[in-house]
Amino acid sequence: MSQRTGILIVVSGPSGSGKTTLCRRLADEGEARYSTSCTTRNPRPGEVDGRDYHFLSREQFVEKREAGEFLESAEVHGNLYGTLKYEVTGHLENGTDVVMDLDVQGAAQVRACADAAIRLSAVDLFVMPAGNDELLARLSGRGTDTAEVIDLRMKNALEEICQWPQYSYRLLSGTQEEDFSRFKALVVAERMRVSRLTQA
Numbered sequence: 394m395s396q397r398t399g400i401l402i403v404v405s406g407p408s409g410s411g412k413t414t415l416c417r418r419l420a421d422e423g424e425a426r427y428s429t430s431c432t433t434r435n436p437r438p439g440e441v442d443g444r445d446y447h448f449l450s451r452e453q454f455v456e457k458r459e460a461g462e463f464l465e466s467a468e469v470h471g472n473l474y475g476t477l478k479y480e481v482t483g484h485l486e487n488g489t490d491v492v493m494d495l496d497v498q499g500a501a502q503v504r505a506c507a508d509a510a511i512r513l514s515a516v517d518l519f520v521m522p523a524g525n526d527e528l529l530a531r532l533s534g535r536g537t538d539t540a541e542v543i544d545l546r547m548k549n550a551l552e553e554i555c556q557w558p559q560y561s562y563r564l565l566s567g568t569q570e571e572d573f574s575r576f577k578a579l580v581v582a583e584r585m586r587v588s589r590l591t592q593a
Contacts, residue, residue, distance in 0.1 A: 397588045398514055399485040402492045402580060405500045406520035407550030409531035411566050415520065415576050416494045424580065425490035428481060431457070434472040447477070464511065465495065465502035478508065485514050490580065497556040504559070513590060516583045518576070519560040523567070525551070 402425060406412035420427035431447040433454050442448045449457070454473045458466055466475030476493065484491050495503065500517050522528040532546050557563050562579060566572050 396488045397584065398510070399488050399490045400580070400583050400587050401481060401485060401503070401511060401515040402490065402583070403500050403503050403515060403517040404492065404494055404520060405497055405517065405553070405556075405560070407522075407528065407553045408546050409528060409550065410520040410522060411569065411572055412520045413494050414569065415573060416492045418573055419492050419576065419580070424577070425492040426484050428476055428491055428493040430474055430476050431463075432472055432474050464506060464508075465499040467496070467498055478506075478511075482508065482510050485510055490584070497553055497559075501559070514587055516562070516579075517560045518562045518564055518579065519557040520564045520566055520572070521554055521557060523565050527566075 402416075402419075404412045404416050416427060419425045429443065429445070429447060431449050431454060433449055433451045436442065436446070436448055440446065451473065454466075454475065457463060457477070458473075458475065462477055462479065463475040464478040464481055466473065468474075476495075476499075481491050481493075493499075493503070503511065503515055504517065506512060506515075522531060528550055529543075529547055532543050532550070564572060564575060564579075
């Protein structure tokens with residue numbers, strides 16, 4: 394029996410939805426590889442090149458972007474961020490699943506990718522709290538932001554939530570354990586789907 398192709402799991406959701414926790418836990422349990430992005434910002438204390446990010450100069454980043462090497466890229470607060478296509482496709486070809494935590498713009502770029510391997514293997518999921526009150530409680534619960542910052546995060550989150558119909562799946566968040574259980578069930582189902590398509 395031939396080795397299955399990996400799946401590309403793209404997870405989006407507003408701040409406070411728990412999407413990053415889901416992605417990192419899936420990777421920590423050895424179920425997928427967490428995608429390492431490139432960035433032009435300076436490393437923060439403790440960050441390691443190649444583990445946390447691939448740290449590039451702006452010139453290096455632009456050169457790679459113009460050469461079409463990025464699966465998705467964006468500019469955020471004056472810094473460039475992106476995911477190298479060859480890193481993702483290399484893992485998929487080896488049968489390793491890849492999980493990516495992307496905003497709605499990045500997810501849309503992945504969705505629009507013309508690469509046949511990406512189109513076959515990609516599945517996207519939007520994670521959202523059960524309601525606006527729950528979202529506000531999560532954003533406020535961090536205890537580190539001012540009321541103005543929370544209001545801005547809430548406004549941005551509501552704008553992102555409007556994009557959920559573009560995704561293949563929506564996960565209404567409950568407890569962390571419930572969310573992760575449903576997330577893993579989705580991953581298993583998508584592995585079977587891609588295996589059928591690639592071995593047909």
